[in-house]
Amino acid sequence: METREIIMNHYTSSPYKIKKEDIKDYQKISVQSDSCIDHLDIFVKIEEDKIVDAYFEGEACAIATSSCSILLKNCINRNFTEIQEFITNFENMINDCPYNEKQLDEAIVFREIIRQGNRKACAYLPYKGLKQILGKEL
Amino acid sequence: MNIEDFPMLKEDLIYLDNGATTLKPQCVIDKITEYYTKYSANAHRGDYDISFKVDQEYEKAREIVRNFIHAKYKEEVVFTSGTTESLNMVAFGFFGKFLEKNDEILITQSEHASNVLPWFQLSKKLGIVIKYIPLDEHHYVTLENVKKSITPNTKVISLASITNVIGDERPIKEICEFAHQNNIFVVMDGAQSVPHRKTDVQDLDVDFLAFSGHKMCGPTGIGILYGRKELLEEMEPQTYGGGMNESFDSPDEVYLKDLPTRLEAGTPNIAGVIGLGEAIKYLEKIGMDKIEEYEKNLRAYAINKLICIPHLDILNIESDSGIISFNVNDIFSQDVAYHLNKYKICVRAGNHCAKILKKETGVQNSLRVSLYFYNTESDIDNLVDLLSNKEKIIEGML
Structure with a gap:
């Protein structure tokens, strides 16, 4: 699939952008951009050292929404070490440091887009949120 | 009017975010x-x-x-x-x-x-x-x-x-x-x-x-x-x-x-x-009365064109100032603003610091065009032209 198609699919019909009634087993983190109006509420269900389920709500642009969707897809059923590796790899990519392309799955679609204006902050917003959750757990 | 007084307008910039801040004359x-x-x-x-x-x-x-x-x-x-x-x-x-x-x-x-x-x-x-x-x-x-x-x-x-x-x-x-x-x-x-x-x-x-x-x-x-x-x-x-x-x-x-x-x-x-x-x-x-009259006329010009775009939802068709708030149906306001930015059109997307207004209007975020006396009918024409094509907005938002 092309970059555009991947982003639009995750933006318009993400399987992770849902509303759940029963959230008692989930940790919630809200992240808001400092420079624009992106707002995401991320919910994760943690068992031992693993995220076993995750979803999100909120109002955000195509880049922030699709980035969140791709991130959560890559976190479910992974342990904290693996998730941390994924996040570090993504950070390396957006900061022009060496990174492992194969490990990034669909998150690679943001390789060029993050060079456009404020879009880097949009793509990184969900990562900021997830790091706060992981920070509590590690 | 008075465009020539503003160094920022010597470039082909269309600045429609005057509610946030204005350009400075020489x-x-x-x-x-x-x-x-x-x-x-x-x-x-x-x-x-x-x-x-x-x-x-x-x-x-x-x-x-x-x-x-x-x-x-x-x-x-x-x-x-x-x-x-x-x-x-x-x-x-x-x-x-x-x-x-x-x-x-x-x-x-x-x-x-x-x-x-x-x-x-x-x-x-x-x-x-x-x-x-x-x-x-x-x-x-x-x-x-x-x-x-x-x-x-x-x-x-x-x-x-x-x-x-x-x-x-x-x-x-x-x-x-x-x-x-x-x-x-x-x-x-x-x-x-x-x-x-x-x-x-x-x-x-x-x-x-x-x-x-x-x-x-x-x-x-x-x-x-x-x-x-x-x-x-x-x-x-x-x-x-x-x-x-x-x-x-x-x-x-x-x-x-x-x-x-x-x-x-x-x-x-x-x-x-x-x-x-x-x-x-x-x-x-310039004269404050002249500024007020110019902005009202320009707003009327803009509204007359914007209301003809079927996929726009305008929050304030009636208004006393140069502010027009709207959304493009089914497209997040920030994505529209991003598209317009590609054509050097500056508009604001968001809640505009009026965060409890959503209780009144039911609308969380919107695009805001806010006019000043140095904006022109040509600025509006460019804006309307870009907003008229919804497919192009979707295409241009990435």
Whole structure:
């Protein structure tokens, strides 16, 4: 699939952008951009050292929404070490440091887009949120 | 009109975010540069020529502001960092001294954060009650609804004269008349109105007025607090230090200067003050009535075209100002703004700091076009052309 198609699919019909009634087993983190109006509420269900389920709500642009969707897809059923590796790899990519392309799955679609204006902050917003959750757990 | 005065417009920029801040004409830039290059001394140190010149220019600017808003006395004009600081000074420095538990403040759900949060804080501190004047079906404030909202405990009505999302103009003069008959103070947030039309604080009979320089072709970091002299005399400074004191020996022996200096502690934003004076001179040369009329005509031109676009949802088809808020159906406002940016069209996406307005309109975020006198019909044509093609917006948002 092309970059555009991947982003639009995750933006318009993400399987992770849902509303759940029963959230008692989930940790919630809200992240808001400092420079624009992106707002995401991320919910994760943690068992031992693993995220076993995750979803999100909120109002955000195509880049922030699709980035969140791709991130959560890559976190479910992974342990904290693996998730941390994924996040570090993504950070390396957006900061022009060496990174492992194969490990990034669909998150690679943001390789060029993050060079456009404020879009880097949009793509990184969900990562900021997830790091706060992981920070509590590690 | 007057496009040639603005260096930023020499590029093919279409700047439609004037509610956030305005572009600066060359004369304002020159005036600020002149201060920094020819007499860059501190104020209130008139022992040498260039500092004396600073004081002269600084006080000249105050007189320009006084005349511009038709205040009675120069002492009623206080330089602040902007509308936000001015409103905080009014809330904490004046009303923080006098209000008591269960006293009521009337605002609306379409106020900017700067006319909401200081009152929220005061409410937590003093136990005062914040009430909202109901808006009519167009999200307007009517005198009738103000009358219905007051109780024997109402002490303050604090309103934007023009709101920053809906752009409606409030009947401030009528509200002041009614409020004063009932011993209620009126605070006017003039951030969106003072730059766009004539302001006469004596005719309005408003108790306090706050506005910002950067929204009226002036520099950032400078604003005005106007207050009736007898009220400012009672205002507690929110900042203490240099410049504002007469003498001090101990905590019980602190003597402050007279108005307005006592409310301007520290080295002031001298370049900002002088630049604001120049900006006002510039606006007056064009004429505030002319600016108002031009913007109204341009808005009508824009609305007539925008309402023909079927996928636009306009929040304020009717409005008294140059503000148009809307959404493109099914597309997040920020993505539309991003698309327009590719064509050098600057518009704002978001809640525009009016975060409780969604309770009123049911709309969380929107795009906002806010006009000024240097915008043109051609700017609008370009905007309309891009907004007309929804497929192109979807294509262009990435």
